[in-house]
Amino acid sequence: MPFLPARLEVSFAGGSGGLVTTAWDYAVFLQMLLNGGLYGDVRLLRPETVRAMLTAHTPGGTRGYGYGCGINDDRVFTHSGSSGTFAWGDPQRKVIVVALTQTPGSTDLRAPLMKILNGGT
Secondary structure, eight states: OOOOSSSOOOSSSSTTTTOOHHHHHHHHHHHHHTTTTTTEEEEOOOOOHHHHHHHSSSSSSSSEEEESEEEEEEEOEEEOTSSEEEEEEEEETTEEEOOOOTTTTOOOOHHHHHHHHHOOO
């Protein structure tokens, strides 16, 4: 399991007020969600909590929002950041993706990345 510092000090102010983490810890978090609350043999969240997080609670359309992430009809969960960062988990394929980018106001890499991940279709 990765080392998590007791206190993380950040020396800059982020206008988006977002998450400050490492790619590894973000991937661990997504894998834990994919595993229903388990990471390795350690239970971090109850299965009921993960189900609630990954269930769309907003009506209509082909996409809804759970607690902290977008949910597609095929149960794929996503989260994106203000500067192009993108995280994606697919329970059917059992795969996670963490794409950390800094592309504010310019090229959005999400669509090309999803095309690659979906076999070019």
